[in-house]
Amino acid sequence: MNTNTEPALRRARLLVAYNGAAFHGFALTPGTVTIAQTLNDTIEQITGSPVAVLGAGRTDAGVHAWGQVVHVDLADTTDLGRLVFSMNSLLDPDIVIRESVWVSQDFDARHSALWREYRYTVLNAPVNNPFLAATSWHIRRPLSMPLMQLATDSLIGLHDFSSFCRQPQQSGVNRNAEGPSMMRRVHVARWRDTGNGILTFDIRANAFCHQMVRSIVGTLVDVGLGRRKAGEMSGALRAMSRLNTPHIAPPQGLCLMDVGYLS
Numbered sequence: 441m442n443t444n445t446e447p448a449l450r451r452a453r454l455l456v457a458y459n460g461a462a463f464h465g466f467a468l469t470p471g472t473v474t475i476a477q478t479l480n481d482t483i484e485q486i487t488g489s490p491v492a493v494l495g496a497g498r499t500d501a502g503v504h505a506w507g508q509v510v511h512v513d514l515a516d517t518t519d520l521g522r523l524v525f526s527m528n529s530l531l532d533p534d535i536v537i538r539e540s541v542w543v544s545q546d547f548d549a550r551h552s553a554l555w556r557e558y559r560y561t562v563l564n565a566p567v568n569n570p571f572l573a574a575t576s577w578h579i580r581r582p583l584s585m586p587l588m589q590l591a592t593d594s595l596i597g598l599h600d601f602s603s604f605c606r607q608p609q610q611s612g613v614n615r616n617a618e619g620p621s622m623m624r625r626v627h628v629a630r631w632r633d634t635g636n637g638i639l640t641f642d643i644r645a646n647a648f649c650h651q652m653v654r655s656i657v658g659t660l661v662d663v664g665l666g667r668r669k670a671g672e673m674s675g676a677l678r679a680m681s682r683l684n685t686p687h688i689a690p691p692q693g694l695c696l697m698d699v700g701y702l703s
Contacts, residue, residue: 447515451547454493454524455539456508461574461692462534466499466508475499478535479510479527486526489515496549496699497556500651502691504575507557507698511549555627555700557644560657561693565637576638577657577693583639583664588631591663591670594677595629595643595656602680604656605649622649622680631660642697653694658687 456479464472468480479493496509514523524537531537546552561576563569568578602622628644641657659676662668676684 447517449513450516450518451511451513451543451545452518452520453541453543453547453549454510454512454537456495456510456535457506457538458504458508458535459533459574460499460502460504463501465501465503466495466497466505475505475508475535476510478531479512482527482530483512483514483523485530486523487514487518494549496553497648497696499694499696500654500691503694503696504692505696508696509549509553509699509701511543511547549699552701553647553699554702555644555646556648556696557628557642557698557700558648558653559695559697560641560643560653560689561695562639562641562657562661563637564639572638574692575695577661577690579661579665581665583661584666585631585633585639585664587666587670588641588660588664591660591668591673592629592631592641594674595626598623598625599677600680601649601652601677603676603682603685604652604659606651606655606682624648624652651688654689654691655682655685655687657689657693659685661689662687 458475463475466475468474468476476493476495480491483491491512491514493510493512499505520540520542524540527537563572563576563578564583566580600622601624605622624645624647626643626645628642630642632640634640641660643653659668659673663670
């Protein structure tokens with residue numbers, strides 16, 4: 441006789457937006473408040489059962505998202521619409537569940553993703569805007585959009601982005617082991633002037649390594665300010681060394697916009 445009273449589980453896919461200012465990134469980190477931990481705690485508070493959300497992108501501390509995707513396994517008796525309503529009531533406005541849908545058990549928010557797209561926002565104006573300060577990088581000196589776009593063109597395609605990625609720390613016995621590959625394929629990279637001094641940099645790639653977008657933007661801004669030549673971007677890529685890209689853009693201007701899947 442089967443005495444197992446545990447409910448069957450069903451996988452849900454959630455589209456999540458959040459202001460990352462008050463959080464220490466997305467991923468679970470002991471002793472800190474993160475997006476994943478907050479989502480876990482909120483779902484457990486509502487359902488009475490522990491869960492573990494898994495996300496498509498591990499955004500850093502202070503980084504925002506409009507199109508983060510997570511999956512979570514819930515009891516198949518869960519009313520998903522009611523759960524999302526309750527979550528938004530508790531989390532709004534820092535975190536909002538924009539959409540929810542049941543998916544197959546083989547869906548994985550991270551591993552099923554074909555690409556991710558980030559946007560970095562720069563306010564290029566003499567005076568800051570208090571309504572944009574939390575979601576942009578204020579740069580007073582004029583930037584050259586043509587030079588920044590020229591430098592951006594070097595990013596398209598498959599490259600080793602070691603120069604733009606923070607290497608994961610290795611411990612003790614594995615210190616001399618070869619680290620993970622920093623090869624990434626960039627599909628789209630472009631600057632846009634949306635008016636009123638607001639410049640946006642959109643970049644889409646199959647995946648991103650730690651601090652990759654912020655390092656790229658920091659280098660491109662150096663080009664726009666005349667501190668570096670546009671042609672140095674391709675050289676920085678080939679160097680595969682962080683010594684060539686010391687400037688990292690601040691986190692508040694970065695937002696995970698979208699994640700692509702087959703369906």
